[in-house]
Amino acid sequence: DQQVKQNSPSLSVQEGRISILxxxxxxxxxxxxxxxxxxxxxxxxxxxxxxxxxxxxEDGRFTVFLNKSAxxxxxxxxxxxxxxxxxxxxxxxxxxSGSARQLTFGSGTQLTVLP
Amino acid sequence: xxxxxxxxxxxxxTRGQQVTLxxxxxxxxxxVSWYQQTxxxxxxxxxxxxxxxxxxxxxxxxxxSGRQFSNSRSEMxxxxxxxxxxxxxxxxxxxxxxxxxEQYFGPGTRLTVT
Numbered sequence: 537d538q539q540v541k542q543n544s545p546s547l548s549v550q551e552g553r554i555s556i557l558x559x560x561x562x563x564x565x566x567x568x569x570x571x572x573x574x575x576x577x578x579x580x581x582x583x584x585x586x587x588x589x590x591x592x593x594e595d596g597r598f599t600v601f602l603n604k605s606a607x608x609x610x611x612x613x614x615x616x617x618x619x620x621x622x623x624x625x626x627x628x629x630x631x632x633s634g635s636a637r638q639l640t641f642g643s644g645t646q647l648t649v650l651p
Numbered sequence: 652x653x654x655x656x657x658x659x660x661x662x663x664x665t666r667g668q669q670v671t672l673x674x675x676x677x678x679x680x681x682x683v684s685w686y687q688q689t690x691x692x693x694x695x696x697x698x699x700x701x702x703x704x705x706x707x708x709x710x711x712x713x714x715x716s717g718r719q720f721s722n723s724r725s726e727m728x729x730x731x732x733x734x735x736x737x738x739x740x741x742x743x744x745x746x747x748x749x750x751x752x753e754q755y756f757g758p759g760t761r762l763t764v765t
Contacts, residue, residue, distance in 0.1 A: 579757050
């Protein structure tokens, strides 16, 4: 049972345009959401996060939107650059037993920004 | 500050063998988590260690085990390897301050089981 779903395995966007990556979740206990970027042969790199008490968080070209009622979040990249081409993972977190946090990841979306 | 390091970077093993992977977290980070990444499956949580204690465990068989040392370095062991264990194994460390602290990943160990 996938608790975090990224239904688009790939996305292609022209340089300079907006990239929108989507993520859906099913577990209502999730209260913190993160996006990671991964290049080949490297580990995932933290990009941006959002707490469930907010509906938007912005950091430079990256904005994450959270719609709790729809259990949906999205990552907007504006403007998109060729260097943004990577696999993007959505992750969600909840306090589990013993105050430990465990990240649950989606399966990733390969973003390709075309020059 | 040095990042998370993992050794070895690549491993080839035969079915039935066992393997030990190592992870050195960022200095000052007390939490180490392990993930398995396979094509199309994303990252699947294996376990988390904090102050030498396993705090959290994912849904993996008992063949997967780990430990953490007093210097926060962690090892992961897989016994009786199966072909399906071929994957990228990622280690991540964090300050583990509680709500919302980000995890920082190492480059991973690519394990191939033949």
